[in-house]
Amino acid sequence: MTNSIKEIEGTDLMFVTGSNTTENHPVIATKMRRAIKKGAKLIVADPRKIELADDADVFLQIRPGTNTALFNGLMHVIIKEGLEDKNYIENRCENYEALKELVKDYTPEKVAEICNINSKDLIKAAKLYAKANKASIFYAMGITQHTTGTYSVMAIANLANLCGNIGIESGGVNPLRGQNNVQGACDMGALPNVYPGYQKVEDSEVNKKFEKAWESKLSDKVGLTIPEMLDSADNGDVRFLYVMGENPMISDPDTNHVEKVLNETEFLVVQDIFLTETAELADVVLPAAAFAEKDGTFTNTERRIQRIRKAIDAPGEAKPDWLIIMEIMNSIGYDKKYNNPAEVMEEIASVTPQYGGISYDRLALKVDGLGLQWPCPTNTHQGTKYLHKGNHARGKGLFLPHDHSDSKELPDKEFPLIMTNGRVLYHYHTRSMTGRVKGLNEKAPESYIEVNPSTASKLNIVNNEKVKVISRRGEIKTKVKITDIVAPNVVFIPFHYKEGSANVLTNPALDKIAKIPEYKSCTVRIEKL
Amino acid sequence: MVNVIINGHKMNVPKDYTILKACDDLGIHIPTLCHDERIDPHAACRLCIVEIEGMDELPTSCSTKVKDGMKIKTHSNRVRKARKDILSLIVANHPLDCIMCDNSGNCKLQEYCYEYGISEVEFKGEKKNYKTDYSNPFYYSDQNKCINCGKCVRICNELQCVGAIGFNERGFKTHIGAPFDMELNESECVSCGNCVSVCPVGALMPKIKERIRYEELKEVRTTCPYCGVGCQMDLLVLDGKIVDVKPADGPSNENLLCVKGRFGFKFLDHPDRLKKPLIKRDGKFVETSWEEAYKIIAKNIKKIKNENGPDAFAGFSSARCSTEENYLFQKLFRAALGTNNVDHCARL
Ligand code: SF4
Ligand code: SF4
Numbered sequence: 001m002t003n004s005i006k007e008i009e010g011t012d013l014m015f016v017t018g019s020n021t022t023e024n025h026p027v028i029a030t031k032m033r034r035a036i037k038k039g040a041k042l043i044v045a046d047p048r049k050i051e052l053a054d055d056a057d058v059f060l061q062i063r064p065g066t067n068t069a070l071f072n073g074l075m076h077v078i079i080k081e082g083l084e085d086k087n088y089i090e091n092r093c094e095n096y097e098a099l100k101e102l103v104k105d106y107t108p109e110k111v112a113e114i115c116n117i118n119s120k121d122l123i124k125a126a127k128l129y130a131k132a133n134k135a136s137i138f139y140a141m142g143i144t145q146h147t148t149g150t151y152s153v154m155a156i157a158n159l160a161n162l163c164g165n166i167g168i169e170s171g172g173v174n175p176l177r178g179q180n181n182v183q184g185a186c187d188m189g190a191l192p193n194v195y196p197g198y199q200k201v202e203d204s205e206v207n208k209k210f211e212k213a214w215e216s217k218l219s220d221k222v223g224l225t226i227p228e229m230l231d232s233a234d235n236g237d238v239r240f241l242y243v244m245g246e247n248p249m250i251s252d253p254d255t256n257h258v259e260k261v262l263n264e265t266e267f268l269v270v271q272d273i274f275l276t277e278t279a280e281l282a283d284v285v286l287p288a289a290a291f292a293e294k295d296g297t298f299t300n301t302e303r304r305i306q307r308i309r310k311a312i313d314a315p316g317e318a319k320p321d322w323l324i325i326m327e328i329m330n331s332i333g334y335d336k337k338y339n340n341p342a343e344v345m346e347e348i349a350s351v352t353p354q355y356g357g358i359s360y361d362r363l364a365l366k367v368d369g370l371g372l373q374w375p376c377p378t379n380t381h382q383g384t385k386y387l388h389k390g391n392h393a394r395g396k397g398l399f400l401p402h403d404h405s406d407s408k409e410l411p412d413k414e415f416p417l418i419m420t421n422g423r424v425l426y427h428y429h430t431r432s433m434t435g436r437v438k439g440l441n442e443k444a445p446e447s448y449i450e451v452n453p454s455t456a457s458k459l460n461i462v463n464n465e466k467v468k469v470i471s472r473r474g475e476i477k478t479k480v481k482i483t484d485i486v487a488p489n490v491v492f493i494p495f496h497y498k499e500g501s502a503n504v505l506t507n508p509a510l511d512k513i514a515k516i517p518e519y520k521s522c523t524v525r526i527e528k529l
Numbered sequence: 530m531v532n533v534i535i536n537g538h539k540m541n542v543p544k545d546y547t548i549l550k551a552c553d554d555l556g557i558h559i560p561t562l563c564h565d566e567r568i569d570p571h572a573a574c575r576l577c578i579v580e581i582e583g584m585d586e587l588p589t590s591c592s593t594k595v596k597d598g599m600k601i602k603t604h605s606n607r608v609r610k611a612r613k614d615i616l617s618l619i620v621a622n623h624p625l626d627c628i629m630c631d632n633s634g635n636c637k638l639q640e641y642c643y644e645y646g647i648s649e650v651e652f653k654g655e656k657k658n659y660k661t662d663y664s665n666p667f668y669y670s671d672q673n674k675c676i677n678c679g680k681c682v683r684i685c686n687e688l689q690c691v692g693a694i695g696f697n698e699r700g701f702k703t704h705i706g707a708p709f710d711m712e713l714n715e716s717e718c719v720s721c722g723n724c725v726s727v728c729p730v731g732a733l734m735p736k737i738k739e740r741i742r743y744e745e746l747k748e749v750r751t752t753c754p755y756c757g758v759g760c761q762m763d764l765l766v767l768d769g770k771i772v773d774v775k776p777a778d779g780p781s782n783e784n785l786l787c788v789k790g791r792f793g794f795k796f797l798d799h800p801d802r803l804k805k806p807l808i809k810r811d812g813k814f815v816e817t818s819w820e821e822a823y824k825i826i827a828k829n830i831k832k833i834k835n836e837n838g839p840d841a842f843a844g845f846s847s848a849r850c851s852t853e854e855n856y857l858f859q860k861l862f863r864a865a866l867g868t869n870n871v872d873h874c875a876r877l
Contacts, residue, residue: 005758005781026721026787027758033690177757182873184852189859190873196856201869214864219839223862223869229843238843238870239833244858245847246874267829274801275814284822285814287803291754292764292771292794296851298752300759300781308851311749311764312771312797316804317819321847321854325861331823332830334865344853370780371759425719428755428789436796439666439736440788443720 001302002172003136003386004373009035011170013132015125016052017045017156018067018142018520023425025140025176025301032138041132043125045070046142047420048450048492049485058125061487062115064420064521065146065407070122071155072404073111075162076103077126084130085164093161093397102401114404116487130163134170141178141422145519149511151402161397167388177301179429184299187354187374192223197352213351216334225515226252227508230261239266244321245288249277250430250498253506253517254473271324274432277498288321289314296322296341297363299374303384305355306371307363357381407521408509411489415471415523417455421495421502422520431496447500448481450492451526456482459526468527469493471505477529491524531597536604548590548601549577559603560612560641562619562729563678564591567783568687573679575615576641580605587611613645619676620647621654622701623730630674632731634743638676659704664714667792668725668735672704675732681705681724688785693718705732722791726776726784735792739772741765750777753790754849758782760790771797830866839867846873 008014008031021029029052036042036055044053045060045067053059062070078084079100089096108119115122129135137160143152157166157173165171177183189196199206202220211218224232226248232238234257241262252258262268262281270282273290293314299305314320322341329336338344342360349355354374362379363371372383387393411418426444427434434440449469451461461467465480469491478493478500486492493502507522531544535557542551547570552559562574570591578587582600587608590601602608620642627633659672679696682705686692693716697706707716725733748763761779764771771794776786806822807814833841846858855873862871 025756025758026719027760027782027785030688030690030785034688037690179848180752180754180757180759181850181852181855182757182848185846185848185855185873188852188855190846190855190871192869192872195863214860216864217867218863219867219869221869223871224843226845226872226874229870229872232843237841239837239841240829241843243845245849246845248845251874267833269826273803275803283809284825285803285807286822287805290797292751292797294851296853298759299852301757302781304759304780305852306752306759306761306779308751309749311751311766312769315798315802317806318802318804321850322857325854325857327823328826329861329865331827332865341851341853344856348853348856426788428793433796434789434793436799436801437793438795439792442666
């Protein structure tokens with residue numbers, strides 16, 4: 001997030017798109033609703049009529065995979081009406097002419113057609129957004145998990161820049177990160193192209209710095225992303241896979257392919273708190289401590305580094321992940337030792353500019369129990385509430401216009417429905433934790449497919465009926481839930497469950513830049529059993 | 530800033546403060562059953578009354594702002610007597626099976642009755658007779674114990690913004706519930722438990738198997754392990770086990786949690802937890818020692834590195850693990866194995 005969660009209550013307008021906030025970031029949703037009570041406007045754009053849509057001033061029920069067209073259309077209207085922030089663009093941005101040129105073609109009529117919405121609603125949303133003093137955009141995987149995800153993210157930034165909403169309090173572009181520490185994992189360079197602090201592995205200066213800090217020869221070749229790792233394991237180039245705390249058997253697209261690859265990988269190590277579906281396929285399984293059984297930090301979606309603290313002992317011989325990794329390092333001849341996570345954080349601060357001022361002493365309850373938001377470069381820096389204040393981090397805000405392109409799979413005779421997926425309030429990701437909490441299972445016991453009433457009657461299926469759902473990659477059985485949350489040509493399946501797993505069906509086609517699979521849009525058909 | 534005299538001491542306090550807040554900051558404890566910092570004062574329980582020189586009645590300190598020159602007495606005989614009367618009236622309708630109550634030791638009413646010396650029931654009132662609603666998997670509602678402070682209703686409406694519960698009926702019959710007294714589990718309730726956390730008595734209670742000895746509870750501040758909001762919470766530990774979770778005042782959550790953070794901790798002591806390293810022999814897992822597991826891993830690493838070089842290794846790091854662990858994981862791959870083949874499910 002460019003801005004902070006607390007700033008939500010001060011915003012004039014929220015544009016929520018590709019995020020079912022009430023179920024996936026519930027506490028942020030409570031802040032949004034409080035902002036609405038105080039008079040903030042709300043625009044929601046989503047393929048599903050999510051709960052927040054009820055509170056919206058404009059709700060755009062778009063066809064999955066048409067986000068870029070929608071944003072381009074909004075910008076078309078804003079520029080046509082002369083509502084752009086001319087001063088801001090002039091002083092703080094560049095490449096504006098190219099944007100203007102590209103969005104010229106995205107007339108409300110054309111966009112309404114692509115997105116399957118009403119052009120009047122589009123115009124209304126554009127005016128609302130542009131006229132708000134402090135407008136904030138919130139998005140999540142509904143934007144990024146498309147083959148056009150990166151372009152949509154750029155289009156969102158374009159829209160925010162167009163109206164001068166970046167670098168201001170209670171505005172900004174705010175991706176809501178799904179997992180507790182996805183921000184921290186990215187910050188630490190658990191990515192194939194960057195070291196901690198987003199320092200590029202190909203940069204020879206950077207490389208030298210880390211070779212010195214880590215006393216080791218380092219590769220300057222960009223590594224493989226997860227989908228590429230799986231492909232490389234499939235063809236035998238990757239022979240050793242080490243999976244820590246992830247469950248690709250449920251979370252990755254095209255489960256059948258994943259299972260085959262993991263089964264055939266020569267040596268698979270899985271480290272987790274449970275024997276997950278992925279761990280079942282491992283050669284060695286290492287028992288890990290859970291969050292309450294160790295010390296450490298998580299970095300939340302607003303870049304805030306906060307402590308976790310050991311409250312209880314891990315069961316049996318389970319050990320904290322950091323200790324296991326260190327012992328493996330040591331066992332293969334890399335001798336660096338750490339006595340505790342605080343010492344690891346010291347090293348992080350020494351090589352990661354954004355974390356330069358972070359230490360356990362400063363995160364202590366009595367000192368700053370509130371955590372610190374990076375960038376926090378020095379040990380006297382108070383952290384950064386919102387980014388790009390006064391200037392964009394890169395100097396000028398760069399408009400990066402791109403055209404809309406269709407999802408890789410479009411409905412046809414054989415597969416006439418667009419399937420999208422997501423989470424429900426009561427479960428988390430692959431359910432390895434929430435699936436073992438009785439009450440949560442009682443609340444949300446099993447997989448289902450949301451089907452619009454008109455589609456259901458055409459297919460002659462009824463509520464709770466078990467049906468077969470088939471895509472080009474596989475088929476599952478699941479229960480029908482008839483609801484007008486989804487449009488007639490769209491269906492939705494939560495991806496948490498092993499039985500009736502949405503990811504048996506999803507399309508692994510990747511966004512070329514971010515390498516994110518197109519989870520949120522593939523085509524299926526429903527058959528009666 | 531204004532000058533006030535509290536219990537004979539001159540104090541300097543911000544002028545927009547209420548008397549209650551000013552006293553709280555100065556460490557003077559005024560009892561209240563209905564007050565919550567996050568919502569506007571309600572003056573429902575009236576326990577926070579104080580005496581102000583020159584005023585006949587006793588105003589509620591939660592809803593009265595400080596004024597320059599104000600002389601306040603927080604615990605005068607008159608105030609104490611009035612508080613005692615209020616408490617007696619509440620207790621008159623309250624069941625007196627404190628020893629049996631799950632909230633014993635954590636109950637504000639119990640605490641204040643003790644403090645104000647209410648030992649026997651001075652006003653014999655009618656007791657309520659509601660059926661306890663156990664329908665929700667995480668908490669129950671026993672309206673016989675409810676004192677109608679209204680905190681839960683206001684938290685649900687004004688902070689959680691769900692509005693699942695409200696006041697049903699009037700007068701003596703007033704009680705808290707979902708519309709038309711439908712079962713809570715059938716209502717709009719999203720099981721966030723934020724109402725439960727603020728209930729000052731034992732009317733809204735988490736379903737906990739263990740009998741809690743509150744004086745032995747240890748609280749450990751931590752960050753919720755689920756989504757990226759990073760809510761702060763206190764784990765309540767008894768006999769080496771987590772028995773409950775309390776929302777804490779973190780910058781992103783300000784004492785709120787969702788159902789996962791509040792009630793989703795039971796996986797921790799689930800019997801399925803992995804307790805020993807496992808290796809697969811003939812398609813079956815067998816338990817092994819850490820030493821042995823490390824040996825096998827190191828042996829395979831050595832062999833594969835010799836045959837194919839560093840790029841034959843690849844690692845999935847984890848957005849569930851700590852920042853320090855992610856740092857070490859990528860360092861293992863980069864510095865110890867020599868490859869950049871490391872990624873995590875940021876994309877998923
Ligand atoms: S649990 Fe949450 S939603 Fe349910 S009644 Fe209480 S505050 Fe409202
Ligand atoms: S309590 Fe709920 S909203 Fe808060 S971090 Fe946990 S899962 Fe997210």
